[in-house]
Amino acid sequence: MEFEFIKKNYIEDKNIYRIYKYKQIYEIDLFEDGNRNLENLKLLFENKVHQLILQVDKSEKLNFEKELKLQNIRYKIYNFNRRNIYFVMECINKSQESYIIDLFYCESIMNELAILCLGEKLNIEFEKINVHKISRLFLGESWVPSIHLDSLSACAFIQYDGAVLTIAENDLDIIN
Numbered sequence: 052m053e054f055e056f057i058k059k060n061y062i063e064d065k066n067i068y069r070i071y072k073y074k075q076i077y078e079i080d081l082f083e084d085g086n087r088n089l090e091n092l093k094l095l096f097e098n099k100v101h102q103l104i105l106q107v108d109k110s111e112k113l114n115f116e117k118e119l120k121l122q123n124i125r126y127k128i129y130n131f132n133r134r135n136i137y138f139v140m141e142c143i144n145k146s147q148e149s150y151i152i153d154l155f156y157c158e159s160i161m162n163e164l165a166i167l168c169l170g171e172k173l174n175i176e177f178e179k180i181n182v183h184k185i186s187r188l189f190l191g192e193s194w195v196p197s198i199h200l201d202s203l204s205a206c207a208f209i210q211y212d213g214a215v216l217t218i219a220e221n222d223l224d225i226i227n
Contacts (some may be wrong), residue, residue, distance in 0.1 A: 052091050052094045053082075053083065053087070053091055054079045054091055054095065054163060054216075055079065055080070056078075056079055056226050057077065057078045057079070057080075057128055057225070058075065058076070058077055058152050059076040059078050059195050059217075060076065060079065061076065062076060062217065062219060063202055063210065063217070064210065065140070066165070066180060066195075067180075067195055068195075068208055068217070069178060069196065069197040069198065070198045070200065070206055070219045071198065071200065072198045072199050072200045072201070072221055073200050073205075073219035073220060073221055074220065074222060075219070075220050076217065076218070076219050077131060077217070077218045077219050077220075077225075077226065078215055078216065078218075079215065079216040079217075079218070080214065080215060081209070081213060081214055081215065081216055084158070085160070085213075088213075089152070089153065089156055090157060090174055090177075092114045092152050092155075092186060092216075093149060093152050094121065095120070095225065096148075096152055096167065096169060096207070097148075098145075099100060099169040099170055099173075099205075099223070099225065100142040100148045100151055100152065100167065100169060100177075101141070101142060101167065101168045101169075101170060101171070101172060101173070101204075102139055102140060102141055102142065102167075102168035102172075102173070103138075103139070103140045103142070103154065103155055103166070103167055103170065103196075103206075104137055104140075104164075104165065104166040104175065104196050104198075105136070105137065105138045105150045105154070105158055105164070105165045106135070106136065106137050106163055106164035106165070107136050107137075107138060107163070108134060108136070109132070109133045109134075109136060110137055110223055115138065116128075117175050119138070119140065122150055122185065123147075124140050124141070124143075124147055124151070125140070125141045125143065125149070126138050126139060126140045126141070127139045129194075131132070131191075131192065132191035133191065133194065134191065134193075135192070135193060135194045135225070136190070137174060137177070137194075137196065144212065150186075151167070153168070155209075156205075156209070159208065159209035159213060160209065160212060160213030162212060164195070164196075164208075165176075165196075165208065165209070166198065166207070166208045167206060167207045168198070168204070168205075168206050169204065169205040169206060169207065169210070169223060169225065170203045170204040170205055170206075170219075170220075170223040171201055171202070171203045171204045172198040172201070172204070173198050173199065173200060173201065173204050173206065174198070174201070175196055175197070176194075176196070176197045177191055177195065177196055178194065178195055178197045179193065179194055180193045180194070180195055185195045187203040199217055200220070200221035201221065202217065202219070202221055202222050203206045203220060203221055203222055203223050204221055205218055205220035205221065205223040206218070206220075207219075207220055
């Protein structure tokens with residue numbers, strides 16, 4: 052694996068990425084080469100993927116459901132409004148793990164909210180976030196996932212147009 056890990060003290064955008072009970076935060080600058088990133092992500096997360104949380108727009112919902120059924124991936128849908136539809140997918144086997152990591156990377160670099168849950172099962176809830184009154188009138192309320200890490204769990208997300216991978220962990224020891 053070619054990633055260089057940088058230890059951090061906090062999560063950059065806490066309003067969107069609400070992660071609690073973490074012990075370590077790491078950031079990794081991703082490469083320009085998407086294939087190289089995917090290969091390294093698959094090595095890094097091998098046999099650790101538990102769930103993927105992905106936000107989709109209403110226009111993508113039906114196609115996405117068909118794709119998940121075709122891949123035989125179990126999922127739940129949380130539908131708060133047109134712009135706040137979340138799929139929570141569960142990874143059951145190795146072939147699904149590869150597909151879910153591909154999906155995580157591809158959607159993240161397109162600026163979609165995608166959070167990869169690793170290790171043991173996590174407690175996932177959804178919180179309403181405060182937005183300006185005008186935004187709320189036009190777009191509706193905004194909801195984000197709130198993740199509470201238990202022992203031997205972690206989560207990962209990609210920010211800044213696919214430039215930075217952030218990992219928050221609670222004794223999972225992904226780095227070693």
